[in-house]
Amino acid sequence: MLQGKKVLIFDLGGVVLDLFVERSFAALLSLGVPADMLTESGCLMNEWMMQYDRGDITTDEMFGYIKSFIPAAVREELGAELDSEVQRIWNLMLGDIPAAKLQRLAALRQAGYRVVMLSNTNSGHWPRIEQLFVEAGGKLPSECFNSLYLSFLMRSRKPDPEIFLSLLESEGVEAADCLFFDDSAENCAAARALGIDAVNVERNASWEGLFC
Numbered sequence: 001m002l003q004g005k006k007v008l009i010f011d012l013g014g015v016v017l018d019l020f021v022e023r024s025f026a027a028l029l030s031l032g033v034p035a036d037m038l039t040e041s042g043c044l045m046n047e048w049m050m051q052y053d054r055g056d057i058t059t060d061e062m063f064g065y066i067k068s069f070i071p072a073a074v075r076e077e078l079g080a081e082l083d084s085e086v087q088r089i090w091n092l093m094l095g096d097i098p099a100a101k102l103q104r105l106a107a108l109r110q111a112g113y114r115v116v117m118l119s120n121t122n123s124g125h126w127p128r129i130e131q132l133f134v135e136a137g138g139k140l141p142s143e144c145f146n147s148l149y150l151s152f153l154m155r156s157r158k159p160d161p162e163i164f165l166s167l168l169e170s171e172g173v174e175a176a177d178c179l180f181f182d183d184s185a186e187n188c189a190a191a192r193a194l195g196i197d198a199v200n201v202e203r204n205a206s207w208e209g210l211f212c
Contacts, residue, residue: 001199001210006177008108009167009196010145011158012119014183014203016105017132018095027089032071052122055152059124063087091128095204097136104208105144116147118167118180120157126150147171158182159190168194181207 002008013019025038052062063086067075070082078085109115121129133141141148149167151157156166168175175195182188188198201207 002113002179004176005113005179005197007114007116007171007173007179009116009118009178009180009191010105011180011182011184011187012117012121012129013094015181015201015207016101016117017097017129018204019093019183020095020204021093023092024089027092028066028070031074031089033066033069037069049122050157052124053120053151053157055123055155059122062122062124063090066090087124090124094125094128094132097132098206099136100206100208102133102137102139102144104211108211109146114146114171115144116149116167116171117141117145118149118158118163120151122152126152158184158187161190161194164191164194164196168196 010016028038029035048057048062048065051057052059063083066086067082075082105115130140133139133144137144147170149163149170151163154163154166156163158164168178171178176197178196180188180191180196180198181201182191182198183201183203185200188200191198199207199210
């Protein structure tokens with residue numbers, strides 16, 4: 001699998017960090033947000049989330065949009081705690097980072113591979129993500145990867161070809177030099193269309209054994 005590869009590209013949520021979008025959606029439902037706003041595809045919430053991941057809208061705009069669907073009585077009841085509650089709910093989808101995965105990433109780097117992160121993420125999640133890395137392994141994400149490619153900073157998100165092409169240019173490698181790991185079949189297909197070998201891993205599954 002690794003023969004001839006120089007750069008190993010890892011998705012974050014669902015691959016390195018356990019991801020549970022349903023937790024956040026369930027918490028919003030409990031506050032009275034309409035159910036039809038909270039499906040993972042083909043809904044306005046999903047469209048706003050994609051804009052947020054691209055950095056096209058700010059955290060204040062994203063959270064303001066979410067708050068607009070919380071019933072007025074609930075917003076009034078939460079009062080000054082409303083903003084912090086929305087932030088808490090937004091981060092509920094971020095699960096643990098298994099220590100074994102961090103150890104495998106470190107071993108791959110020690111073996112001479114460039115190990116990089118390519119993540120659809122946003123400014124509201126990133127501080128919590130950094131905290132989770134420190135809790136799991138005592139290091140920030142920037143210390144666990146050779147490079148971080150984050151959608152909200154790159155103004156593009158997977159499966160857009162531009163984000164993959166930008167990574168290849170920054171790394172100074174050809175597509176054939178790379179191996180990509182992602183829990184989205186769509187993202188893997190987009191990578192393969194550009195000549196990047198891709199492994200579609202099951203969300204939140206262990207993949208460390210792939211390298212044994």
